[in-house]
Amino acid sequence: MDRGDLFIISAPSGAGKSTLCSMLVKELDNIVFSVSHTTRPPRPGEVDGKDYFFVSEAEFQRLVAEDAFLEWARVHGNFYGTHRGQVMDKLAKGLDVILDIDTQGAKQVKEKLPGAVTIFILPPSWQELKRRLVARGSEDREKIKLRLKNALLEMEEVPNYHYTIVNDQLQVAFEELKSIIIAERNKTRRVIGGKIDLAALKPDPEEWDSI
Amino acid sequence: MDRGDLFIISAPSGAGKSTLCSMLVKELDNIVFSVSHTTRPPRPGEVDGKDYFFVSEAEFQRLVAEDAFLEWARVHGNFYGTHRGQVMDKLAKGLDVILDIDTQGAKQVKEKLPGAVTIFILPPSWQELKRRLVARGSEDREKIKLRLKNALLEMEEVPNYHYTIVNDQLQVAFEELKSIIIAERNKTRRVIGGKIDLAALKPDPEEWDSI
Numbered sequence: 001m002d003r004g005d006l007f008i009i010s011a012p013s014g015a016g017k018s019t020l021c022s023m024l025v026k027e028l029d030n031i032v033f034s035v036s037h038t039t040r041p042p043r044p045g046e047v048d049g050k051d052y053f054f055v056s057e058a059e060f061q062r063l064v065a066e067d068a069f070l071e072w073a074r075v076h077g078n079f080y081g082t083h084r085g086q087v088m089d090k091l092a093k094g095l096d097v098i099l100d101i102d103t104q105g106a107k108q109v110k111e112k113l114p115g116a117v118t119i120f121i122l123p124p125s126w127q128e129l130k131r132r133l134v135a136r137g138s139e140d141r142e143k144i145k146l147r148l149k150n151a152l153l154e155m156e157e158v159p160n161y162h163y164t165i166v167n168d169q170l171q172v173a174f175e176e177l178k179s180i181i182i183a184e185r186n187k188t189r190r191v192i193g194g195k196i197d198l199a200a201l202k203p204d205p206e207e208w209d210s211i
Numbered sequence: 212m213d214r215g216d217l218f219i220i221s222a223p224s225g226a227g228k229s230t231l232c233s234m235l236v237k238e239l240d241n242i243v244f245s246v247s248h249t250t251r252p253p254r255p256g257e258v259d260g261k262d263y264f265f266v267s268e269a270e271f272q273r274l275v276a277e278d279a280f281l282e283w284a285r286v287h288g289n290f291y292g293t294h295r296g297q298v299m300d301k302l303a304k305g306l307d308v309i310l311d312i313d314t315q316g317a318k319q320v321k322e323k324l325p326g327a328v329t330i331f332i333l334p335p336s337w338q339e340l341k342r343r344l345v346a347r348g349s350e351d352r353e354k355i356k357l358r359l360k361n362a363l364l365e366m367e368e369v370p371n372y373h374y375t376i377v378n379d380q381l382q383v384a385f386e387e388l389k390s391i392i393i394a395e396r397n398k399t400r401r402v403i404g405g406k407i408d409l410a411a412l413k414p415d416p417e418e419w420d421s422i
Contacts, residue, residue: 120399122407126414148414155412163394164402176397183374183394186387188331191375196333201366203337203359 002194004030004091005184006113008099008106011121012151014132016167020121021100023174028181031096034087037063040078053083071101071108082109094194096181103157117184119177120161124168213405215241215302216395217324219310219317222332223362225343227378231332232311234385239392242307245298248274251289264294282312282319293320305405307392314368328395330388331372335379 011017025031037053039060048054055063060079063069072081082099090097099109099116110116123129129151133144158164163180167173184190192198222228236242248264250271259265266274271290274280283292293310301308310320310327321327334340340362344355369375374391378384395401403409 122412124407126412126418129412130414130418152413155409158403158409159399161399163397164399164407165397166402166407176393179390179393180397182387182390186374186376186391188370188372188375191377192370196335196375196377198366198369201333201337201340202363203341207337207341 002094002185002190004094004096005190006087006091006097006099006109006116007031007181007184008101008109008116008118009121010101010103010106010118010154010157010161011167012123012129012154013147014129014151015121015123016170016173017100017121019170020165020167020174020177021098024177024181025098027174027178030094031098031181032090034082034090034097034099037069037072037081037083038078040080053086070112071105073105084112087113096185103154103160106157106161117163117180118161119163119165119180120158121165121167121173121177122155122158124166128168213305213396213401215305215307216401217298217302217308217310217320217327218242218392218395219312219320219327219329220332221312221314221317221329221365221368221372222378223334223340223365224358225340225362226332226334227381227384228311228332230381231376231378231385231388232309235388235392236309238385238389241305242309242392243301245293245301245308245310248280248283248292248294249289251291264297281323282316284316295323298324307396314365314371317368328374328391329372330374330376330391331369332376332378332384332388333366333369335377339379 009017009021021033025033035049035051035053037055037060039055039057042048042052042054046052057079060081063081063083064072068083068085069081070084070087072079082101082105087097101109106118110118123132130148133147165173165176220228220232232244236244246260246262246264248266248271250266250268253259253263253265257263268290271292274292274294275283279294279296280292281295281298283290293312293316298308298310312320317329321329334343341359344358376384376387
């Protein structure tokens, strides 16, 4: 069996990353989301080990001290981290793992796992990004401005990603995302010893004589 | 407009390369076959500049002396070559170019164009390759043996190719080949300055104030 790949996917909010990633795990087999550890309390309906691994702050700090995280960050007073062991176990089982993460986290993970495949999802234009964020209607001007400022900072990192998808039409963008996963699965190092053993392509001597 | 990529596709005979490549240029836009130069006379129905560029041996030798070929070879007394200018013109127009070529030719091209993307198409097994070659029914045992021997030599080069496709089920193999082309078109270096200009993702100062 071949080893899976880690796919790091980043995008500014409004680019459509969550929708695209959900479509991907529904359409393809053997690809799963990485489940993060967090110190924030579970929301109604959230399942431990599925949505997040919910841990205490003491437990989280213990894991940080053990260098158990590929990356971690504090957001609005809560800690979030990607547990190395969780990811590595899935990869070893031949699963591809999606890490939906910002550019800062992506940098940390790439240092630890340089073989990770990185994908950036862009909106088609600045105007469209603004339109999508305003259309959500749930946030005030200052919050939208902050999201747009963060988007600008995130998008400066695009050149450091292997792949870039421009999400103009959702179905086209999805086709592109799916193609990237399928193409990576067809990298020679994954196919040899995975789907096929080169030894199976050589005849036994008696077979040769029987032609 | 982005620059196209050169896709070098190799396979032993019986792997299904021609079928897959034909499906590909029918399905995708902006991808074309490279047209070879040859000294062999045209067969009925063959069109100069479409099937081949038909040239005299003197003309071919002149081109060789000028280093005009990315690769060339003599097969059954005729010369065949891939003209660098032909390929480069298409790439510059933003077209992807398919070079359907054996492993020896692929090596020559890779030396001259190290950015080429290389794809190897494999049969699912030795037994299946033999079955396909025998099923053609048009050749005697010795010719089939020779093809199988060549197939073994070709397949030793698989580890030097970026991508490997195992052609067990044609539709699956085709999906994989198409995905590789689409994925390469989504490499960041092609998308930036091609599909999207990063400057379009930055607001003018007055736009910023209008939020």
